[in-house]
Amino acid sequence: MHLNIFALDLDGTLAENDQVAPATWKILRKAKSKGFRFILVTGRRLEELAAIGPFETYFEAIVAENGAVIHFVASDTVIMPFGSVAADIIQELGTLNIPVTRGMAIAATWKPHDQQILNVLAARGFPVTLEYNREAVMLLPPGATKGTGLLAALQELGYSYHNVLAIGDAENDRSLFSTAEYAVAVANADPGIKKTTDLTLALPNGAGIQQFMDGLINNKNTLHSTRSKHLITLGKKRDQSPFQLSTFHFIDGNLGVFGASGSGKSWLSGLLAEALLLKDYQICIIDPEGDHRNIKKFPHTILLGGTAVPPPALDQVATLLEYSTLNIILDLSLYTKDQQIVYVQDLLQLFCSLRNRRGKPHWILLEEAHYFCSSNDDQITLLLHRLMEQGGLSLVSYRPSQLAPDLLKKLDQWLFTYTKSQEELEAIKTMLPESAIQEHDFPACLFLLGNQQAYYCSKNKPDTPLVATTLIEFSNLSRMVPHVRHLHKYLHAPLARDKQFFFKNDGQDKKLLVAANLHDFSEMLPQLPMSVLKYHLYRGDFKNWLQHSVHDHELARLVQKITNRQLPDELLKSSLTETVAIRIAALESLL
Structure with missing residues (x-):
């Protein structure tokens, strides 16, 4: 759970009539031992607090005087930011x-x-x-409010407001509630303030806090939010109503995005990344093949690595994530697969440590996950298990059959795009309970999915049956950062003669076929002898033509991915043909 920082009001919340009950101190002590952190946010003056209790023993910061005065306990410093x-x-x-x-x-x-x-x-x-x-x-x-005072304290401590759960009772807690990720009112709170919260406790004051914290410590409470500030749209359902989910599904849960190459997995995971960026979560994308480079155009987002320079040393990555709100895309495409595995293993170790200290990054996306975690005993698999205990991990792969079985069991939600590989369909079948298989004909229904369609499936809890399976269409959505901004005029109109593609036999000058445009290219691919197809593919002819003549850099990138995979002949031709066909369908949908 990402909510690991409590911002607590004092009077009417922690305390009643200037007294904090012994049982309340006890639950604070227990929660702190489990890794929860505390910030006191009160209208009281600092000098009044010592007579009430040992707040400095439990709280990392005291935001006093309604946000105008902040005491940082570890350094024993006081600031007045306003x-x-x-x-x-x-x-x-x-x-x-x-x-x-x-x-x-x-x-x-x-x-x-x-x-x-x-x-x-x-x-x-x-x-x-x-x-x-x-x-x-x-x-x-x-400028001084409880909310702005809390933000100033969080910034100094290196924490994010997205990790904050606030508990209060009165009107001056309104700014505190609007700042925090999750707002909770005690039972004795003002009726008006209860309407602004995610949850109202059953008991008043310290008794309510005791019961609530005990539930969190013992995993009895599952926190969700349906407030509009947490909702993101991933497409439309069959009835054309918006398909919306709370960010909590992805920040506290673990997602698998699976489907055939070119079926829209990376587009869909990129859409999710953009939605979380718009909600101001800190994210990190591990990108072995450069699928998400364009996301660098988002504010407060940087691309590290790429085709020209290797990714930076991990201590630099750690500094950026820990002491800033920057989002990072790590493009590992310059590295060999062995180098990528070493880098990702060390990176995941860094994430485990950083999350323990700071609770961030909030969301981690691992593209081409099958490269890194094929065995239950792999070090990377074990590190991913640790991260999944906290949630906020998404794995993308066109080969879920190659992922560690124990890792697949830890997923609690999935996005499935089109696939027809029998091996992958069988792997998907093992992930889902019998109820989903019978009701929706999984996994055979994935074979019938159209372009820009997906099934979203989720569990309520990791150990409960499937409770939601929804067909979604994302053809009506546009990415904030263009994943495709290509000239569909090249689909059917003939290119200039010197820009057309001339298929040749291996090592011979004889021209077999000529593709005048992208549509011709797609039609001719299935007809080509394997020797011709492999001759052009492995020389880089297809990629260069798509990039420099058709100006479709996205399709050129997808073709290069297929080239890198060294597939068997039959699978190579079908993968290439399907990828080009799906791409053309996507471009035609824009016409």
Whole structure:
């Protein structure tokens, strides 16, 4: 579960009548021993807290004075990121006999003095924000709220707000709830604030926190969110309604994306990557063949490695992920397969350590997963098991039959695109419970999938039967970063004579056939003798023609992937023919 940081309000939440129950301290201690982290977010002044309890023993940071003052416990430093309320404001309120309590950065009073304060602020134009907490009225420096104070603390600690679960009870917790990934109200919370949360506890105050944390520690609670800020669209269902899922499915779950080469797996996984980027999660894509280079065009996203330079040393990758919000695409295409395996093994070890310390990256995509984890005993397989315990891992492969069986069992959801390989269909069949096989005729239904269609399947929990199987169409979706932005005019219109493709026999000048455009090329491929096909394929003729004459860099890349795989003759021809045909269908859908 990615929610491993608790941001806790004090009065009315942790504490009741200035008292934190012994059982509440006990559950905090137990949760901390299990790896959970705590940040206190309160309207109280720092000097008031020592009399209530040993907060510095349990909390990494204390966001006090409604976000205006932050105490970092490990370094024993205090910062005021928004400044403080000016002294002349306090003096003027004193002349009006308004009782004011002064903190390090804020001032506080009680209703009904707020109307007098508003009159003073309106008349003098003082830069002050008023915040209410039931009968209390707080004067804050501009920009200071519980939410912005929490963000400042998280940034300094190297954490992400996507890992934060906030618990509170009052109106001044509203900004805290909107900042956190997941919002929880105790049973005694204000009715209005309950409407803004993901969950309301059954019990009040510390008793509610005790019960809730105990459930998380003992894996009794599964947290989901259906708030709009967490929903992503992956296509349309049969009835043309949007197919939407919560980001929690992918950040806390483990996904397999399986289908034939050229069936849209990488396009679909790229769509998911873009959706998570738009939600501001930190992601890392391990890309052995350069499928996702274009995602570098997203803000705060960088491409490392590629065809010209190798990927950087892992300590540099670690620094970027740990001390920034950058997303990383690691293009390993310059490496040999053996070099890729060594690099990925060390990279996954780094991810395990980084997630333990920082809870990120939130989502990891491993393309061509069958290259790296074919055996249950592989070191990479064992590292992937560790990462899957926390969720947020997606494996993409056109050969799920070559993946470690124990790894496949850990998946709790799948996206299946078209495939007709009997070996792969049998492998897919072993992943699914009998209910799915009977109801949807799995895996035979995958043979009938059209271009830009997929089945999404999920388990409720890793050890429960399949509960959702949905056919989705993603032909109506467009990628934020173009996976295809190609000139479909080359489909049917004849190219200039010197741009057409001339098929020749191995080592001979005699021209057998001439493809005037991409459609001709597709029609001629199945007719070619294997000697001719292999002659042009392994010389790089097909790739060069597609790249430089047709200007379809995506199809050129897919053809190069097939070239690299050294397939048997029959499978080589069928893979090449199907890949070109699927690509043409995709381009024609844009016409």
